[in-house]
Amino acid sequence: MNEYSVKRTILGQLPYGSDLHDELTAIVRRENIRIGRIQALGATTHARVAYYDQNTKTYNPIEFPGGMEILNVHGNVSMRDGQPFVHIHILLGDAEGKIFGGHVLPGTKLFACEVFIDELEGAPLERQPETRTGLHLWKTGHLS
Numbered sequence: 001m002n003e004y005s006v007k008r009t010i011l012g013q014l015p016y017g018s019d020l021h022d023e024l025t026a027i028v029r030r031e032n033i034r035i036g037r038i039q040a041l042g043a044t045t046h047a048r049v050a051y052y053d054q055n056t057k058t059y060n061p062i063e064f065p066g067g068m069e070i071l072n073v074h075g076n077v078s079m080r081d082g083q084p085f086v087h088i089h090i091l092l093g094d095a096e097g098k099i100f101g102g103h104v105l106p107g108t109k110l111f112a113c114e115v116f117i118d119e120l121e122g123a124p125l126e127r128q129p130e131t132r133t134g135l136h137l138w139k140t141g142h143l144s
């Protein structure tokens with residue numbers, strides 16, 4: 001089991017019109033954050049998420065055009081193909097307070113977004129293809 005402590009926390013906002021996935025990826029690569037935790041809130045002008053179909057092992061995209069609240073973004077940073085890689089999920093709220101969400105894909109455009117990134121102290125986790133799930137999962141870091 002790997003143990004971590006928080007090395008530093010970055011807090012800031014992402015620009016209007018920027019892409020949530022691509023912007024977070026650029027920040028962790030620029031800051032060389034190899035292992036970390038991401039949290040955010042705000043609003044989108046267009047959201048693009050995915051549902052992972054466990055039978056076909058494919059990400060099926062779902063689009064949410066128009067303004068939505070970002071009730072939560074939760075994610076992590078680890079290493080994939082030798083580079084910092086973000087894995088983020090999002091909860092979205094519509095005008096009636098209904099909640100939707102999924103695995104964040106590139107194409108989610110921001111109206112506003114306030115972000116916390118915790119860089120952790122400890123061994124980075126490395127993603128590798130895993131045949132049973134079809135996902136890129138952590139090579140180490142099993143808790144049981």
Ligand code: ZN
Pocket residue numbers: 087088089103104
């Ligand atoms: Zn995911």
